[in-house]
Amino acid sequence: MRTRPLKVALLGCGVVGSEVARIMTTHAADLAARIGAPVELAGVAVRRPDKVREGIDPALVTTDATALVKRGDIDVVVEVIGGIEPARTLITTAFAHGASVVSANKALIAQDGAALHAAADEHGRDLYYEAAVAGAIPLIRPLRESLAGDKVNRVLGIVNGTTNFILDAMDSTGAGYQEALDEATALGYAEADPTADVEAFDAAAKAAILAGIAFHTRVRLDDVYREGMTEVTAADFASAKEMGCTIKLLAICERAADGGSVTARVHPAMIPLSHPLANVREAYNAVFVESEAAGQLMFYGPGAGGSPTASAVLGDLVAVCRNRIGGATGPGESAYAALPVSPMGDVVTRYHISLDVADKPGVLAQVATVFAEHGVSIDTVRQSGKDGEASLVVVTHRASDAALGGTVEALRKLDTVRGVASIMRVEGE
Ligand code: NDP
Ligand code: HSE
Numbered sequence: 389m390r391t392r393p394l395k396v397a398l399l400g401c402g403v404v405g406s407e408v409a410r411i412m413t414t415h416a417a418d419l420a421a422r423i424g425a426p427v428e429l430a431g432v433a434v435r436r437p438d439k440v441r442e443g444i445d446p447a448l449v450t451t452d453a454t455a456l457v458k459r460g461d462i463d464v465v466v467e468v469i470g471g472i473e474p475a476r477t478l479i480t481t482a483f484a485h486g487a488s489v490v491s492a493n494k495a496l497i498a499q500d501g502a503a504l505h506a507a508a509d510e511h512g513r514d515l516y517y518e519a520a521v522a523g524a525i526p527l528i529r530p531l532r533e534s535l536a537g538d539k540v541n542r543v544l545g546i547v548n549g550t551t552n553f554i555l556d557a558m559d560s561t562g563a564g565y566q567e568a569l570d571e572a573t574a575l576g577y578a579e580a581d582p583t584a585d586v587e588a589f590d591a592a593a594k595a596a597i598l599a600g601i602a603f604h605t606r607v608r609l610d611d612v613y614r615e616g617m618t619e620v621t622a623a624d625f626a627s628a629k630e631m632g633c634t635i636k637l638l639a640i641c642e643r644a645a646d647g648g649s650v651t652a653r654v655h656p657a658m659i660p661l662s663h664p665l666a667n668v669r670e671a672y673n674a675v676f677v678e679s680e681a682a683g684q685l686m687f688y689g690p691g692a693g694g695s696p697t698a699s700a701v702l703g704d705l706v707a708v709c710r711n712r713i714g715g716a717t718g719p720g721e722s723a724y725a726a727l728p729v730s731p732m733g734d735v736v737t738r739y740h741i742s743l744d745v746a747d748k749p750g751v752l753a754q755v756a757t758v759f760a761e762h763g764v765s766i767d768t769v770r771q772s773g774k775d776g777e778a779s780l781v782v783v784t785h786r787a788s789d790a791a792l793g794g795t796v797e798a799l800r801k802l803d804t805v806r807g808v809a810s811i812m813r814v815e816g817e
Contacts, residue, residue, distance in 0.1 A: 389420065389421070389424055389425065390424060390425035390713065391425075391426070392425065393425060393426040393427060393428035394423070394425050394426070394427050394428070394463040394464065394709050394712060394713075395427075395428050395430035395461055395462050395463050395464075396412070396427055396428065396429055396430060396462070396463065396464045396465075396466060396705065397430055397431045397432075397433070397456045397457060397459070397462045397464070397465045397466070397482075397487070398429060398431070398432045398433070398466050398468070399433045399453050399456070399457070399465060399466065399467045399468065399469050399475070399478055400433070400434065400467065400468035400469035400470065401432050401433075401434050401441055401444065401449075401468075402468070403576040403693070403694040403697075404468040404492055404519070404694055404697045404698055404701065405432070405466075405468040406441065406442075406443075406444075406694065407694035407695045407697070407698035408466060408468065408698045408701050408702065408705075409429060409432065409441075409443060409444055410443055410698075411695075411698050411699075411702050412427060412429055412702070412705075413429070413443055415702075419702070419705075419706065422706055423706055423709040423710055423713065424710065424713050425709065425713055427705070427709060429445075429448060430448070430456075430459075430461070430462060431448050431449075431450055431456040431459070431462075432444055432448045432449050432450070433449075433450055433451065433452070433453035433456050433469075434449060434450075434451065435451065437449050437450070437451050453469075453474065453478050454474075454477075454478065454481060457478050457481050457482040457485060457487065458481060458485050459485070460485055460486065462482070462485070462486075462487045463487060463488065463709070463712055464487055464488050464489070464490060464705060464708050464709060464712070465478070465479070465482040465487045465488070465489045465490070466489075466490045466491075466701060466705065467479055467482075467489060467490070467491040467492070467493060468491070468492050468493075468701065469493070470492075470493055470495070470579070470580060471493070471495060471496070471580070472495065472496055472499060472500075475491070475493055475496050476496055476500055476504070479491065479496075479504060479507075479515075480504070480507045483507045483508055483510070483511040483513050483515075484507075484511060486511070486513070487513065488508070488513040488514035488515070488516075488708045488711070488712060488717075489504075489508070489513070489514070489515050489516070489708075490516045490517070490519075490701055490704040490705050490708055491515070491516075491517045491519075491520065492517065492519035492520055492697055492700070492701055493517070493520060494517075494520040494521060494590065494593040494594050494597060495584070495589070495590070495593050497517050497520050497593070497597055498592070498593035498594070498596040498597055498608075498609045499593075499608075499609055501597065501600065501721065502606055502721060502723070505720050505721035506721075508717075508720065509720055512717060513717065514707075514708045514711055514712075514717050514718050515720070516528075516704035516707060516708055516718065517597075517704070518700040518701075518703055518704050519697045519698075519700035519701045519704070520593075520594070520597060521547060521594045521597055521598060522545075522547050522594065522673040522675060522687070522689070522691050523549060523671075523673060523689070523690050523691040523692045523693065523696045523697050523700065524689045524690045524691075524696030524697065524699045524700050525673055525675065525687045525688065525689040525690075525691065525700075526687065526700070526703070527598070527675055527687050528597070528601060529703075529707075530677075530685075530687070531543075531598070531601045531602055531677065532601050532719050532722070533719060535677070535679055535682065536719075537681075538679040538680060538681045538682050539679060539680040539681070540602040540603065540643070540677060540678070540679045540680075541642070541643045541678050541679060541680060542640075542641065542642050542643065542676070542677070542678040543598050543599065543602050543639070543640070543641040543642075543675060543676070543677050543678075544638060544639070544640045544641075544665075544675070544676045544678075544815070544816075545638065545639060545665065545673065545674050545675030545676055545687075546636055546637065546638065546639075546665060546668050546672075546673050546674050546675070546691070547591050547594040547595070547598075547639045547654075547673055547675065547691065548585055548588070548590050548591040548594070548637060548673070548691065548692075549572070549577045549670075549671030549672070549673060549690070549691035549692030549693070550569070550572040550573075550577045550578045550579075550582065550585035550586070550590075550671065550692060551585055551586060551588070551591070551617050551637045552636065552637065552668060552669075552670065552671060552672065552673065552691065553568060553571070553572040553575075553577060553670050553671045554568040554569055554572060554586070554617070555617060555620065555634075555635055555636060555637065555656075556668075556669050556670055557571070558620070558622065558625060559625050559634055559635070560669075562622070565618070569582060569586065572585075572671065575671070575693065576692070576693055576694050577671045577692035577693060586616050586617055586618050587614075587616035587618065588614045588615060588616045588617065588637060588654045588655070589614065591614075591637060591639050591654040592609060592612040592614040592639075592654050593609060594639060595607075595612045595639040595640075595641055595652045595653070595654050596608060596609050596611065596612050596652060598639070598641055598652075598675075599611075599612075599641035599650060599652040599729075600721075600723065601722070602641060602677070603641070603643060603650045603725060603727055604722045604723060604724055604725035605650060605723055605725045605726055605727040605729070606723045606726070607641075607650070607652055607729055608729075611652060611729040612652040612653060612654060613651075613652070613653035613654070613655070613731075613732035613735075614653070614654050614655070615654070615655035615656065616637075617637045617656045619656075619810075620635055620656050621810070623742075623809070623810070624656075624742075624810055624812065627740065627742060627781060627810075628658045628740075628812075630770070630781075631658065631740070631783065631814075632660055632661055632662075633658040633659055633660050633661060633666075633814070634658070634659060634661055634666045635656050635657070635658055635659075635812070636656070636657060636659055636665055636666070636668070637654065637655070637656050637657075638654065638655065638656075638657045638659070638665070638815055639652075639653075639654045639675075640652070640653050640654075640815065641653075642735075643727075644730065644734075648727065648728075649727055649728045649729065649730045649734075650727050650728075650729055650730070651729065651730050651731075651732070651734060651735050652729065653732060653735060655813060656812060657812060657813045657814065657815040657816075658740055658812050658813070658814045658815070659814075659815050659816035660816060660817060663816040663817075664676075664686060665816060666816075668688070671690065671691055671692045671693060672688065672689065672690060672691055673688070673689065673690070673691025673692075674686060674687065674688040674689075675687045675688075732789050733788060733789050733790030733793065734788060734789070734790070735788065735789045736786050736787065736788050736789075737786060737787075737789070737813050737814065737815060738767070738783065738784055738785060738786055738787075738813065738814040738815075738817070739764075739782075739783070739784045739787065739792050739811060739812070739813055739814060740781065740782075740783050740810075740811070740812045740813075740814050741781070741782045741783075741784070741796065741799075741808065741810070741811050742779065742780070742781050742808070742809040742810045742811075743755065743779070743780040743781075743782070743799065743805055743806075743807070743808055743809065744777065744778075744779060744780075744805070744806040744807045744808075744809055745777070745778050745779075745780050745804055745805050745806060746776065746777065746778070746803075746804040746806065747773040747774075747775075747776050747777055747778035748776070748804070750804075751778070751780075751804045752769065752771070752780070754802060754804055755780060755782070755799065755802070755804075755805070756769075758795055758798045758799050758802065759782070759784070759795055761798070762787075762791050762792075762794045762795040762798065763787065763791050764784050764785075764787040764791050764792060764795050765784060765785040765787065766782055766783070766784055766785070767783045767784055767785050768782075768783045769781070769782050769783075777806065779809070783814065792811075796808055796811060
């Protein structure tokens with residue numbers, strides 16, 4: 389065992405950072421044995437230096453994160469501040485001053501992963517971010533390393549704990565949206581600005597990261613189709629139940645059947661109650677990976693929260709420290725396939741459309757004609773009416789998003805269609 393400790397700078401000591409520090413302290417002997425050298429917490433950068441932080445030596449606390457990463461004796465920087473700046477500059481400064489980096493920052497990795505990997509390579513250092521996607525669940529390393537010899541065709545799952553917590557509460561207890569969001573925030577699941585969660589920016593960032601690694605292709609945040617879950621209503625849940633489904637916010641990354649392009653999207657979707665994802669409760673996440681040789685793999689576990697996320701950070705810390713002792717670096721970015729990312733219009737799936745229509749003869753035929761004219765085949769229709777008005781629920785067979793979009797546009801123009809109450813994709817069948 390090497391006696392000279394590896395020095396770690398912790399940037400951020402909030403929900404995740406405080407747990408990273410706690411585990412580093414309480415498991416110090418085990419970590420040293422696993423790494424082959426002791427690991428020392430050399431500094432902790434925060435915004436509010438006077439805040440009481442249990443288990444943290446106040447002498448280590450600083451507000452000057454830049455000076456900390458420039459010290460020159462730091463082996464690994466753990467970035468758990470979040471957001472784009474100052475995190476990005478701190479990470480590139482850390483590489484330039486000889487440190488490897490572990491980060492949980494999906495927003496930054498999704499936006500600037502390529503440049504950060506390039507900076508890590510330039511300085512011969514590691515950039516690891518297992519905690520950036522799906523909290524405690526090992527997903528980045530299995531995709532990047534365990535499946536490096538296989539061909540991944542599809543990644544589908546629940547990758548945001550906060551929204552799963554809210555949707556689960558709305559479905560199972562009838563809780564209101566705001567009440568459930570407040571609880572998820574109090575439990576430390578939500579982002580600093582929970583808009584990132586509920587409008588699915590967080591899930592989109594994770595989808596971009598997953599698609600990039602799975603398909604060996606750069607997938608930018610802008611390439612990911614994104615729809616949040618703020619519009620999901622109790623009526624949608626009731627409608628889903630009637631179909632034997634529930635509603636989840638899904639991230640879906642797919643390789644086209646001809647292998648020549650990929651798509652990435654996040655949106656609420658109905659999934660059958662019999663599907664394993666339907667039973668993912670609270671802030672848990674679950675991700676299916678489908679690959680050519682392995683078939684279907686499922687990864688499941690806590691998707692958010694201080695301690696689960698710290699587990700993933702610590703796993704990276706051990707890996708990066710081992711690399712440092714061995715004078716090596718782990719796998720960097722792999723984007724050699726450079727596949728084009730197709731627009732959402734090319735995605736093919738099923739749809740659940742809820743329409744408010746006039747309850748009179750011929751309306752159903754009119755509606756069915758519009759679907760037929762756009763090449764969208766209807767699977768089932770359910771109608772309930774009262775006082776001259778009716779609610780029509782149409783479930784389609786598989787059709788392209790472009791065809792469905794054209795259908796809905798034409799439906800809105802019919803005099804007999806009072807409104808399109810909701811459109812939801814149906815997945816997992
Ligand atoms: P918190 O808001 O709880 O903590 C952020 C920390 O960063 C705080 O300690 C804060 O200081 C510090 N900080 C903020 N700005 C600065 C700055 N300019 N200089 C130095 N320190 C700064 O966030 P989380 O711990 O929840 O999240 C951290 C990262 O981990 C984010 O990227 C998030 O997306 C990611 N993540 C979070 C998960 C979760 O469940 N919470 C799960 C997976 C990933 P102070 O304490 O003084 O305010
Ligand atoms: N806010 C994120 C979530 C944290 O709820 O999933 C974990 O990445």
